[in-house]
Amino acid sequence: MLNRLSILIFLLALAYFVMGKLALFLAIPPGYATAIWPAAGVALAALLIKGYRLWPGVLLGSFLVNIGSLPDTSEPLAAMASGLVVPFIIASGAALQAVFGAWLVRRYIGLNITLDSVREVLRFIIFACGIACTVAASIGTATLVIAGLLPIENFVFNWLTWWVGDGLGVMTFTVLMLVCFGEPRDIWRSRRRILPLIMGGVSVVVVTLYIFGSRWELSRQQAEFRQYSEQVFSRAQAIINAHIENLYALGAFFEVSSDVTVLEFDAFVDGFLKRNTGFQAMAWVQHVREDKRQLVESQMSAEQGLPVVFTRRSDEQGLVPQLSHDEYAVIRYIEPLAQNVTAVGYDINSNALVRQALSRALTSDEPATTGPLPLVQGRSNDLGLVVYLPASVRGLARGEGALLGYVAAVFRIQDLMGLLLSPDSLRHISASVSAQEGSTFYASSKEPLGQALFSESAILDFADSKWTFKLDADQQYLAGGRSMVPWGMLAGGMLFTGLLGMTFLVLTGQKYSSEAARKELKAMLARLQDTQEHLVESEKMASLGGLVAGFAHELNTPLGIAITAESTLQRDLAKLSAAMGGATTPRALTDMLGRMQEASRIVLANAQRAGALIMSFKQVSVDQATSETRTINLHDYLADVLLHLAPNYRRSGHQVLLDCPPDISIRTVPGGISQVVINLLANSLIHAFTSDQKGHISLSVRQSSSGVVIRFSDDGIGIPEQDQKKIFEPFYTTRRSAGGTGLGLHIVYNTIIRQLQGRISVSSQPDQGTTFEISLPLTINDAEYQDSSPMAA
Numbered sequence: 001m002l003n004r005l006s007i008l009i010f011l012l013a014l015a016y017f018v019m020g021k022l023a024l025f026l027a028i029p030p031g032y033a034t035a036i037w038p039a040a041g042v043a044l045a046a047l048l049i050k051g052y053r054l055w056p057g058v059l060l061g062s063f064l065v066n067i068g069s070l071p072d073t074s075e076p077l078a079a080m081a082s083g084l085v086v087p088f089i090i091a092s093g094a095a096l097q098a099v100f101g102a103w104l105v106r107r108y109i110g111l112n113i114t115l116d117s118v119r120e121v122l123r124f125i126i127f128a129c130g131i132a133c134t135v136a137a138s139i140g141t142a143t144l145v146i147a148g149l150l151p152i153e154n155f156v157f158n159w160l161t162w163w164v165g166d167g168l169g170v171m172t173f174t175v176l177m178l179v180c181f182g183e184p185r186d187i188w189r190s191r192r193r194i195l196p197l198i199m200g201g202v203s204v205v206v207v208t209l210y211i212f213g214s215r216w217e218l219s220r221q222q223a224e225f226r227q228y229s230e231q232v233f234s235r236a237q238a239i240i241n242a243h244i245e246n247l248y249a250l251g252a253f254f255e256v257s258s259d260v261t262v263l264e265f266d267a268f269v270d271g272f273l274k275r276n277t278g279f280q281a282m283a284w285v286q287h288v289r290e291d292k293r294q295l296v297e298s299q300m301s302a303e304q305g306l307p308v309v310f311t312r313r314s315d316e317q318g319l320v321p322q323l324s325h326d327e328y329a330v331i332r333y334i335e336p337l338a339q340n341v342t343a344v345g346y347d348i349n350s351n352a353l354v355r356q357a358l359s360r361a362l363t364s365d366e367p368a369t370t371g372p373l374p375l376v377q378g379r380s381n382d383l384g385l386v387v388y389l390p391a392s393v394r395g396l397a398r399g400e401g402a403l404l405g406y407v408a409a410v411f412r413i414q415d416l417m418g419l420l421l422s423p424d425s426l427r428h429i430s431a432s433v434s435a436q437e438g439s440t441f442y443a444s445s446k447e448p449l450g451q452a453l454f455s456e457s458a459i460l461d462f463a464d465s466k467w468t469f470k471l472d473a474d475q476q477y478l479a480g481g482r483s484m485v486p487w488g489m490l491a492g493g494m495l496f497t498g499l500l501g502m503t504f505l506v507l508t509g510q511k512y513s514s515e516a517a518r519k520e521l522k523a524m525l526a527r528l529q530d531t532q533e534h535l536v537e538s539e540k541m542a543s544l545g546g547l548v549a550g551f552a553h554e555l556n557t558p559l560g561i562a563i564t565a566e567s568t569l570q571r572d573l574a575k576l577s578a579a580m581g582g583a584t585t586p587r588a589l590t591d592m593l594g595r596m597q598e599a600s601r602i603v604l605a606n607a608q609r610a611g612a613l614i615m616s617f618k619q620v621s622v623d624q625a626t627s628e629t630r631t632i633n634l635h636d637y638l639a640d641v642l643l644h645l646a647p648n649y650r651r652s653g654h655q656v657l658l659d660c661p662p663d664i665s666i667r668t669v670p671g672g673i674s675q676v677v678i679n680l681l682a683n684s685l686i687h688a689f690t691s692d693q694k695g696h697i698s699l700s701v702r703q704s705s706s707g708v709v710i711r712f713s714d715d716g717i718g719i720p721e722q723d724q725k726k727i728f729e730p731f732y733t734t735r736r737s738a739g740g741t742g743l744g745l746h747i748v749y750n751t752i753i754r755q756l757q758g759r760i761s762v763s764s765q766p767d768q769g770t771t772f773e774i775s776l777p778l779t780i781n782d783a784e785y786q787d788s789s790p791m792a793a
Contacts, residue, residue: 005053005054008046008050008054008057009054009056009057009060010057011057012042012043012046012054012057012058012061013056013057013058013060013061013064014061015039015042015046015061016039016042016043016057016058016060016061016062016065016094017061017064017065019038019039019042019173020037020039020061020062020065021065022038023036023037023038023039023165023169024065034161034165035161035164035165035168035206035207035210035211035214036165036168036169036172036203036206036207037162037165037166037168037169038169038172038173039061039062039065039094039169040094040097040098040133040136040165040166040169040170040173041169041170041171041172041173041174041175041176041177042173042174042177043057043058043061043094043095043097043098044098044101044102044105044128044132044170044174045173045174045177045178045181045182046058046098046177047098047099047101047102048102048105048106048113048174048178048182049177049178049181049182049183052099052102055095055098055099056095058091058094058095058098059091059092059094059095060091061091062087062090062091062094062095063087063088063090063091066086066087066090066091067084067087085147086143086144086147086149089139089140089143090136090139090140090143092139093135093136093138093139093140093143094136094140096135096136096139097132097133097135097136097166100132100135101127101128101132101133101170104127104128104131104132105124105127105128108123108127109123109124109127112183112184113178113182113183114184114187114188114509115175115178115505115506115509116187116505116506116508116509116510116512116513117506117509118502118506121501121502121505121506122502125171125498125501125502128170128174129167129168129170129171129498130167132170133163133166133167133170134163136162136166137159137160137162137163137166138159140162141155141158141159141162142155144158151474168203168206168207168493168497171199171497171498171501172199172200172203172497172501175195175199175501175505176195176196176199176200179191179192179195179196180192186512186516187509187512190508190511190512190515191505191508191512194504194508195504195505195508198500198501198504199497199500199501199504202496202497202500202501203497205493206489206493206496206497207493209489209493210489210493213489218453221454222454225429225454225456225471225473226454226456229456229458229471230456230458232421232425232426232469232471233458233460233469235420235425236420236421236460236469237460237461239278239419239420240420240460240461240462242276243276243278243279243409243411244367244387244409244463246272246276246279246282246409247282247367247387247389247407247408247409248367248389249272250268250269250272250282250284250389250407251389251390251391251407253268254284254391254404254405254407255391255392255393255394255404256394260284260333262303262333265284265333265335266333266335266337269282269335270335273335273336277415277419278411278415278416278419278420279409279410279411280375280384280410280411280412280415281334281335281336281339281340281343281409281410282334282335282407282408282409282410283331283332283333283334283335283340283343283407283408283410284331284332284333284334284405284406284407284408285329285330285331285332285348285388285405285406285407285408286329286330286332286404286405287327287328287329287403287404287405287406288310288327288328288329288330289326289327289328290324290325290326290327290328293310293324293328296330296332297309297310297345300330300332300344300345303332304341304344308344308345309321309322309345310322310328310330310345310346310347311345311346311347312346312347312350313346313350313351319342319346322347322350325347325349327349328347328349329347329348329349329354329358329405329406330345330346330347330348331343331344331345331346331348331408332344332405334410340410348386348408351370351373353370353371353373354370354373354386354388356370357369357370357371357386357388358388358390358406360464361388361389361390361406361464362390362403364464365390366389366463366464367387367388367389367463367464368387368388368389368463368464369385369386369387369388369462369463369464369465370385370386370387370388371385371435371465372384372385372413372435372441373385373386375410375412383412383413383414383441384410384411384412384413385410385411385413385416385462386408386409386410386411387408387409387411387462387463388406388407388408389406389407389408390403390405390406391403391404391405391406391407392404413441413442414442417431417433417442417444421433421444421469423444426444426471428473428474429471429472429473430443430444430445430471430472430473430474431443431444431469431470431471431472432444432469432470432472433467433468433469433470434467434468434470435465435467435468436465436466436467436468453473453474454472454473455470455471455472455473456470456471457469457470457471559607559610562607563604563607563608566600566603566604566607567604569600570597570600570601570604573593573596573597573600574597576593577593577594577597628669629667629668629669629780630667630668630670631665631666631667632665632666632667632668632670633662633664633665634660634664634665634666634701634708635658635660635661635662635663635664635701636662637670637673637674638658638660638673638677638699638701639658639660641673641674641677641678642656642658642677642699645677645678645681648681648682648685649681649685649697652685652689653694654685654689654694654695654696654697655694655695655696655697656681656697656698656699657696657697657698657699658698658699658700659698659699659700659701660699660700660701661701661702661703664701664703664708666707666708666776666777666778666779666780667778667779667780668756668776668777668780669755669756669780672751672752672755672756673756675747675748675751676748676751676752676756676774677699677712679744679745679747679748680712680745680748680772681697682744683744683745683748684697684712684714684716684770687716688714688716688717688769688770689714689716689717690717693716695714695715695716696714696715697712697713697714698711698712698713698714699711699712700713704775706775706777706778707758707775707776707777707778708775708776708778709773709774709775709776710773710774710775710776711771711772711773711774712771712772712774713769713770713771713772714769714770715768715769716769716770717766717767718764718765718766718767718768718769718770719762719764719770720766721764724762724764727745727762728745728746728748728749728760729746730743730746731743731746748760752774752776756776756780757776757777757780757781758774758775758776758777759774759775760772760773760774760775761773
């Protein structure tokens, strides 16, 4: 079963392969580099997001892109392996570039990539798009040159195109990948609306301009090649025509002269040979009948100064005496003689190709060529061409002995083509010449042409033959005439894309920062408003508490006097009743005394109750002068408080649970904490549960970063929402008929805020209980505590 890493590597390889194949459609011939390489950006983003361990996916994807097609299994293993070396090296460069780029980004930008400042974006462009992208361009281009797939002349242009294509791919697609999958998610997600449209749109425009510019440049070079080819073809035809015209002149010379000697022939053709270097030789081929053979042989022997006989080429390609025939066509004169002496006396009628050419020439009275054939006067592997033009006695009709012979021009194919297609004029152009039937008899280069980018051809006339001249241009020709305008457009586009991307990255990053700051300020404002409301509420409660305490203080003395006086009056009435207890006391007096005693008891009971209520009011002031701060173990202290309160809640059948870690110690006012717990417990016992309900009360304590949080919860009937905002106000109670005073929770609130320097909040749902949450500091501020004490005022 594949693990997650293997799946990620496979997906990266697939993404690299698909993006690479799509990008190759934008490649400019010969197709080794393209204007933008999105796969480079995808590879870098994958390693930045998921780590270096995904590098095999880059290697595999790049290898599949560059391998082109599956290797031919019929080839030898060594040949198959050599065909895989170049794609593997290029793929290794791509993987190394992704790893190196990820390292540079993490080294100079950091692990948390946000690109929200000019500094970060500039470093990303320099290190990720610039420096890192030189790796694959250098390794790939050098490999192609070493393998012979790229001319050295194209190294710089191909390297620059490769580098800019990778850089543009990284600049665009790495950012787009980070927008979709980058961390932190919030800042990258905030860029999804505008950044992909901007970066993608600009990249499309830049690549489109580069493609159109490159196509225009390619069309310009092709037009130049076509024009140059036409010039080459015109020059070649002019040279051919000049040589044929010389042949016409030589034929006319023999037609107007009754008897041409060897010296006259030499003098006449010497100028032709010097001015027209394409000639291998010029010859006079005399038409001889069988009855004139011996005479002509003797004349030729006298001219050459050595015995001359008519010859032919045997099957073994050697020259042997010619057999007896009715007619002969023998070479009598030839210049230059020194290199062609063996051709003197050769009967050209002995060669079938020559006989055909002679027949065509005699029929048309125009020059006729033999086509490629071995030269008699040359080496065995020398191929030549011979053009024949008939010369006849003027004024005689054909067939009446008018034919004198033929003037011939001998060409060595290699030398002739070197003149027609000069290597200096080809300039990295491959030339070939083929006969009318399609066979190629000349090629300027022995090495096969790789990929012909441009090709032009023309049909030229050579005597009575038509030759197809073909010119092919490869990458070397491009290197010689390439304009840097398209690459300049691409480089400028990359710079523009980088600057625009940097601008929008910074703007969107700053927008996100401002939004985050706005949200933080809004949250801070909400906290300040909450604190303000809390302070206002605290001051209101404190003012109410002070007011209640003031009233209690003022009422305490007269109530005390009234209670004392009423107590004295009740005792005196009791004594009077006892003294008048005799039978002689009038009944009316006795009844009046009884009513006075009953009234006195009622007045005393209510005065005592009022005194108790006043004493309760005085607790609202939370007299801190009577309590001192000290450090306590909160678990032990709360356990002691609950232990003393156990009889109160156990009688009613309720359960109280304490959940407090044993290691929490705080410096506070212990009496205040016990007062809070007592009042909260009493509030729950009175208000939270119905008469037949056995409830659960929990007291849980947790330590926070700034102090401790105490949660006092019950599972009772809850507090209505409209009452939750009033429960801390003095005298607010829902059980006044049951003796509630409405001061219990008000005392809790005042004690926590003013004495314990904490905060309290309440949350409740009907029939789901109530929770009081109390936040207390670990250490009370003694100076603030003294300042808030009523005694300090």
